[in-house]
Amino acid sequence: MSEQLAKELQLEEENAAFPEVVAVAEGPFITGENIDTSSDLMLAQMLQMEFDREYDAQLRREEKKFNGDSKVSISFENYRKVHPFDSDSSEDEVDWQDTRHDPYRADKPTTTPKKGFIGKGKDITTKHDEVVCGRKNTARMENFAPEFQVGDGIGMDLKLSNQVFNALKQHAYSEERRSARLHEKKEHSTAEKAVDPKTRLLLYKMVNAGMLETITGCISTGKESVVFHAYGGKSTNEDDKVIPPECAIKVFKTTLNEFKNRDKYIKDDYRFKDRFSKLNPRKIIRMWAEKEMHNLTRMQNAGIPCPQVVILKKHVLVMSFIGQDQVPAPKLKDVKLSSEDMKKAYYQILNMMQRLYKECSLVHADLSEYNMLWHDGKVWLIDVSQSVEPTHPHGLEFLFRDCRNVSQFFQKGGVTEALNERELFNAVSDLNIAADNEVDFQAEIEALEKVNEDHVQKHGKKVSAFPSDGDPPIYDE
Ligand code: ADP
Ligand code: MN
Numbered sequence: 001m002s003e004q005l006a007k008e009l010q011l012e013e014e015n016a017a018f019p020e021v022v023a024v025a026e027g028p029f030i031t032g033e034n035i036d037t038s039s040d041l042m043l044a045q046m047l048q049m050e051f052d053r054e055y056d057a058q059l060r061r062e063e064k065k066f067n068g069d070s071k072v073s074i075s076f077e078n079y080r081k082v083h084p085f086d087s088d089s090s091e092d093e094v095d096w097q098d099t100r101h102d103p104y105r106a107d108k109p110t111t112t113p114k115k116g117f118i119g120k121g122k123d124i125t126t127k128h129d130e131v132v133c134g135r136k137n138t139a140r141m142e143n144f145a146p147e148f149q150v151g152d153g154i155g156m157d158l159k160l161s162n163q164v165f166n167a168l169k170q171h172a173y174s175e176e177r178r179s180a181r182l183h184e185k186k187e188h189s190t191a192e193k194a195v196d197p198k199t200r201l202l203l204y205k206m207v208n209a210g211m212l213e214t215i216t217g218c219i220s221t222g223k224e225s226v227v228f229h230a231y232g233g234k235s236t237n238e239d240d241k242v243i244p245p246e247c248a249i250k251v252f253k254t255t256l257n258e259f260k261n262r263d264k265y266i267k268d269d270y271r272f273k274d275r276f277s278k279l280n281p282r283k284i285i286r287m288w289a290e291k292e293m294h295n296l297t298r299m300q301n302a303g304i305p306c307p308q309v310v311i312l313k314k315h316v317l318v319m320s321f322i323g324q325d326q327v328p329a330p331k332l333k334d335v336k337l338s339s340e341d342m343k344k345a346y347y348q349i350l351n352m353m354q355r356l357y358k359e360c361s362l363v364h365a366d367l368s369e370y371n372m373l374w375h376d377g378k379v380w381l382i383d384v385s386q387s388v389e390p391t392h393p394h395g396l397e398f399l400f401r402d403c404r405n406v407s408q409f410f411q412k413g414g415v416t417e418a419l420n421e422r423e424l425f426n427a428v429s430d431l432n433i434a435a436d437n438e439v440d441f442q443a444e445i446e447a448l449e450k451v452n453e454d455h456v457q458k459h460g461k462k463v464s465a466f467p468s469d470g471d472p473p474i475y476d477e
Contacts, residue, residue, distance in 0.1 A: 053197070195226060195251055202316050203228075203249070211236050211243060211311070212318070219248065219328050224288075226251045229326050230318075232310070243310055246321035248328075252289045252385070254282065254315060282315075289317045292385035295362060302359040304352050305380040322375050322382065329375035332409070337374070339414055345379050346410045346418055352381060353402070353428045362387045363395050367402035369409045390429070393453050396445045400425050 059076050067073035195203070206212045213231035220227040227250050232243035289312055296319065299306045307319035323329040337345060349372070356362050364371070364387050371383040388395050403424040410418035419427060422441050426432050431448065435441040 196254060199251055199254070199316065202313055206311075206313070206318070207233075209236050210234050212247065212249075215249065216326055224253055226253065229321060229328070241310075244308065244320035246324070246326070247310055247318050248307060248321045250289070250292070250317045250319070252285050252315040252317070254285055286315050288385045289315045291387070292317055292383075295360075295384040295387045298360040298362060299356065299381065299384070302355050304355055304360070305378055306384070307380070307382060322373050322380050329373035329380065331370055332372040332374055332379065333369035335374045337413075341377075342410070342413050343415050343417065345374070346415045348379050349406055349410075350419075350424070350427065352379070353406070353424075356381075357390060357399070357428050361389050363390055363392070363399040364402050365395075365398035368405040391452055391456075393449055396429070396431075396449055397442075399429060400442065400445055403428065 059079055063074070063076040066076075203212075203215060207215065210233045213233040215228050215230040217229060218226060219229050227248055230247045230249055232245050232247050235241055235243055293309050293312045296306055296309050300308055307322055310318040310320065312318070321328070332345070353364075353367070356364060362384070364381065364384060366383060366386050367381075371381065373380045373382060388398060390396065390399065392398070400421065404421040407418055407421040407424050411420075422433070422435070422438070425441075425445075433441055433444045433448075435444055
């Protein structure tokens with residue numbers, strides 16, 4: 001008999017014995033309605049999640065022990081229960097005692113035979129007896145898929161109500177399916193899987209507080225972040241800032257490897273210099289989110305079209321949504337503009353780059369048709385977590401790269417007026433580098449960076465010429 005068939009039969013049998021009481025929704029959607037921690041079901045699920053996490057922690061320890069100092073290591077990852085990107089739980093790991101081999105565990109309870117009752121005379125107990133039934137449910141939990149860890153309910157003489165048992169059973173099956181799907185298609189994350197439990201809790205809290213009405217789904221899963229769409233709720237601050245009707249939630253991924261190659265942006269950014277060396281990786285990721293918030297605020301103050309910051313919580317940044325009715329505005333690379341609009345977009349970007357440099361003292365550092373949205377007949381800049389000040393040791397190189405992307409995009413797009421990359425660089429920075437070929441031009445850029453760096457060495461920390469951002473508060477539990 002195939003495993004699949006066996007499972008179906010088991011499910012059928014259980015359904016017959018325990019008519020469905022609750023169906024556990026699997027959807028990725030977080031709404032105000034489905035957050036009810038008062039229900040046994042929710043608590044049971046939370047406990048199960050906690051258990052899965054502990055199981056994974058134990059697995060990681062076993063993996064470590066197994067591999068030892070060996071150069072070749074074997075990963076137990078596919079056996080894990082919790083599959084989000086979360087991998088930096090060391091900070092929150094609690095000591096966990098392995099109780100699976102408890103020598104004092106109670107004997108397994110006797111199960112009721114087919115006839116439906118045991119005992120004689122007045123000592124008869126039927127299968128409907130609450131205690132017996134509860135014990136039986138606990139025992140049956142062991143029949144969930146072998147890889148579904150349920151803990152030592154029998155040892156604790158745990159009595160589960162039918163309702164909770166059914167919910168847990170359903171949860172076990174959906175977890176199993178989820179796990180299978182995930183192993184198949186690790187890349188295709190949906191909203192539910194895209195964030196780790198801690199992030200999900202953060203998002204829950206925002207909805208719970210009424211700040212967000214509903215989180216509808218995922219807009220984008222990138223290497224370093226996941227972006228969700230949400231409908232805004234009401235303000236929870238005293239300053240009564242209005243929350244936009246539609247929001248984008250950028251969740252910076254808490255896996256670290258993706259961020260390693262970004263070190264060069266933040267490490268040399270004097271605004272973060274003092275803090276960088278002392279921080280653990282998790283805090284560094286929060287710093288990316290913080291950086292994006294500060295940069296967006298500067299841009300907002302200079303009147304550059306960009307998302308407006310709503311709130312920052314740890315590595316989660318909520319901002320206004322560029323787009324409408326859950327549909328994000330298209331990236332410049334995806335939208336087909338008329339030649340007139342193309343020209344308009346070009347001049348707008350030239351102007352934005354100048355203002356970004358002069359008024360915000362920022363270089364975007366990842367500017368291209370991928371990070372510009374076309375909305376309301378104009379270009380909006382997004383994705384500024386990596387943006388740096390022009391005095392950053394590599395700031396001018398980043399600017400030159402931005403100029404090359406912009407210049408190439410519009411020249412290819414048929415805008416004959418578009419400056420070439422060197423002209424654009426000079427137009428944005430006013431540095432008037434005279435070199436007429438790329439190699440010399442870049443050499444001069446690097447020389448300028450060097451001069452600037454030497455100046456910093458001699459005169460100490462740079463002082464920002466810009467007034468404080470007037471940033472919204474950063475909330476942290
Ligand atoms: P990354 O490229 O680092 O993954 P981005 O900030 O560029 O992160 O966001 C990824 C995608 O999410 C964008 O290309 C855009 O489609 C969408 N997006 C991000 N922020 C917003 C926003 N405020 N409004 C609408 N869509 C957004
Ligand atoms: Mn991007």
